[in-house]
Amino acid sequence: MKWLVLLALVGLSESLFRVQLEKFKPVRMVLEEQGLLDDFLEKNPYNPYSKYQIFAQTVNEPMINYLDMEYYGIASIGTPPQSFKMLFDTGSSNLWVASVYCNSYACTNHKKYDPSLSSTYVATNQYMSIQYGTGSMTGFLAYDTVNVAGINVPKQIFALSTTEPGNFLHYAPFDGILGLAFPSLSSGGATPVFDNMMKQGLVSQDLFSVYLSREGSTGSMVTFGGIDQSLFTGSINWVPLTSETYWQIKIDYLKFNGEVVACAQGCSAFVDTGTSLLVGPYEGMTSVERAIYPLINCDNIASMPDLIISINGVEYPVPASAYLRNCHMGLQAINFPxxxxxxxxxxxxxxxxxxxxxxxxxxxxxxAKAV
Structure with a gap:
């Protein structure tokens, strides 16, 4: 054997070498010899990020309710950090921010990220673009340290905008968007922020949760790594995803005033914190609006029927005070193929x-029912 040759070279006896070998046997070898390895690995699965677990946490990031239309919080990029107002958006996956390279009208009234001020900035030559339901941007990808709610995410890929066409983003109260959907939806193959939080063991659970306040009030919150029990009542109903792109689920039906008015055979939907309204395809939403319109009573909205959305066998009432804003419907018909x-x-x-x-x-x- 090869180790016997080594013994001769260093002048050790075989018996003494075996004693020394036993002293320094790896734990894995000892467990394997005793038939305990499989049981140990099952109860203690290998986690390459276990050394980071002391940093795993549950954190809250407060959000500003802007006119019941947009909800944004703060995230920073760079070293030292440059802070920006960010829309936390479950309907997209990319992180991007207005940059000093953007000369579009939409960038003129927003804070811009300046890579020359960051010691941890790393550029790439990769172009990317995103088209939203309203608004769009183009830019290029880069890496830098991102901090969200006190969670530091090093080497996070993000986009610096170079154009933001049109007027929509000019009037938006935020400087950029932090996407919270799945990597498969990400433009340019960029890894989303929350995916890096999970991979690096920075959150105590691989989930996040959102509370949106009403009537412009304070208290809106996104919680990374946990659930805030104080922000809902009753039990949580869990709904399986039908696609891992958007947070996509199945709707059983929509009902109004006791009658099914849309999705009688079921339909697909996604849960989107970045969309202000309740949106549906033309045919279905037109049916909903036709049912509601004759019963609108602006002097007594509380007397109007709820719009019922059934999801995974559970009915979720949406009161008239929610689907009517200042006596205007908070509904929109758009075909989203x-x-x-x-x-x-x-x-x-x-x-x-x-x-x-x-x-x-x-x-x-x-x-779950929000407080």
């Missing part, structure tokens, strides 16, 4: 009523 047909979007009109939990470990959405 996908491989599952035209999608519905459960935006803020719905999410103000229901605390939402986004579970990446089990690929489910949790819904």
């Amino acid at each position: 996908s491989s599952s047909g035209n999608l519905w979007i459960l935006g803020d009109v719905f999410l103000r009523e229901y605390y939402s939990i986004y579970d990446r470990a089990n690929n489910m959405v949790g819904l």
